[in-house]
Amino acid sequence: MYVAVKGGEKAIENAHNWLSEIRRGDVNVPNLEIDQIKEQLTLSVERVMSEGSLYDTDLAALAIKQSRGDLIEAIFLIRAYRTTLPRFGTSPPIKTEDMVCMRRISATYKDIPGKQKLGPTFDYTHRLLDFSLLAEGNIPKAEKRKVLKEKIPHVLRFLNKEGLIQKEKNNNYQPKDITRNPLEFPANRSERLQSLSRADEGFLLALAYSTQRGYARNHAFVGELRIGYVKVKYNIPELDIEIDIAEIIVTECESVNQFQGSKKTPAQFTRGYGLTFGQLERKAVSMALVDRALRWKEIGEEFVGAPAQDEEFVLSHCDNIQATGFLEHLKLPHYVDFQSELELVRRIRKEYEKNK
Amino acid sequence: MERKFWLSTLATCNDAHLTSLWEKFGIEVNFTWLRKPEIGSIMCQGKIGVTGNNFNFGEVTITRCQLKTSQGKIGHGYVQGRNKHKAEIVAICDALLQTNKRDFLIKNIIRPLVVSDKNLKKDVMSKSESTAVDFFTLVRGET
Secondary structure (H helix, E strand, O other), rough: OOOOOOHHHHHHHHHHHHHHHHHOOOOOOOOOOOHHHHOOOOOHHHHHHHHHHHHHHHHHHHHHHEEEEEEEEHHHHHHHHHOOOOEEEEEEOOOHHHHHEEEEOOOOOOOOOOEEOOOOOOOOOOOOOOOOHHHHHHOOOOOOOOOOOOOOOOHHHHHHHHHOOOOOOOOOOOOOOOEEEEEEOOOOHHHHHHHHHHOOOOHHHHHHHHOOOOOOOOOOEEEEEEEEEEEEEEEEEOEEOOOOOOOEEEEEEEEEEEHHHHHOOOEEEEEEEEEEEEEOOHHHHHHHHHHHHOOOHHHOOOOOOOOOOOOOHHHHHHOOOHHHHHHHHHOOOOOOHHHHHHHHHHHHHHHHHHOO | OHHHHHHHHHHHHHHHHHHHHHHHHHOOOOOEEEEEEEEEEEEEEEEHOOOOOOEEEEEEEEEEEEEEEOOOOEEEEEEEOOHHHHHHHHHHHHHHHHOOHHHHHHHHHHHHHHHHHHHHHHHHHHHHOOOOOOOOOOOOOOO
């Protein structure tokens, strides 16, 4: 028998009103504007776009405000909105080789064409609280230096020339869209990367860290990390003209990993790939390491039972909206389920008492 | 100037900049909608390891519309983001750029947008260049 329980409407309404009030906080403090979030909390905005899997800075900023800064809640709002959008088509792959780089570094080669450019990074800061930000501190101006016209080629190309690193397989595979077709196992690397690119940063970080600590050990170098602007192309169907329809900021990480070689292949470096919306270095590097760990089979490595090697485990649990949906539903009324459990336990105990 | 170029410039330009240019130099046009502005997305793809297979990377919001001017020109308005007004301006520009208003619009709307984007990129690149590492090696001991 299923008994529907009604009620609580007034309580819910009042709870939401209080939520709105508390979201606003002290009214003597100026209201937070969407533009302020967009301009001054850029990395939060970019994380919400990345895990929401929708590039729109206004919407991400709005979601952050609405969710009181709870980024998973904000991502949830973006994901929900995303499902309402008609899909106008698919872009050809972005060309990260044409990126206007803010930051571009390699941890494997010191002297590289296009140089090591640190960009606006937290690296090398002392992680000391800057109390001048409490006051309206003076903002130091970014320095500028004359730009030489030079291409910024991908660093791994150099290893590629020597044949020291695996070539990427390209068989014109048409990737399935995991937002439209449920993920199947074993998954293709394309679907894996779509999954990882929208995955929870914390989850990816923990998994990547686990590979560093010895669970599916594969010592990684950051072959290259680049952050900057890329164009998104789109073929206008009515005109059959390909235009730059959008410009987005992305982070790309190519990792270089050792491989001892097998009976079939000589020792060679292998790759991991990370690509995210926005300036999300931690996530891009984590993604590359996890991508590499998941490739054990294709590369001919041993499965050592490490979580980061287990495709089904990683891909089924990396999505924080799926995870939080299932987890948070536990807070909703389970009165009837629990009642039946209660009765069961009582009956078992009664029988136990009788047979004692 | 190719249509591809002006459509690209208009799709990715700064919303406020285009609106202000249009307020200054815009031309009144009678038109009928073929498709009213609508918001949607495109799936942006990436390439595994720069040279490998494609994968679906994530979506980008897009607004599109189509209109036909009383002169019979069809204008396409495709823009990044969710700005219906911008899409309308772009569609009108696209229609007018196919007429004798072309030089006027290129000079007063397209060029300024191109220049402003170039300056923005130059700014980014020159700041980035200032963070380029100059390595020097300390030589120790006898040489």
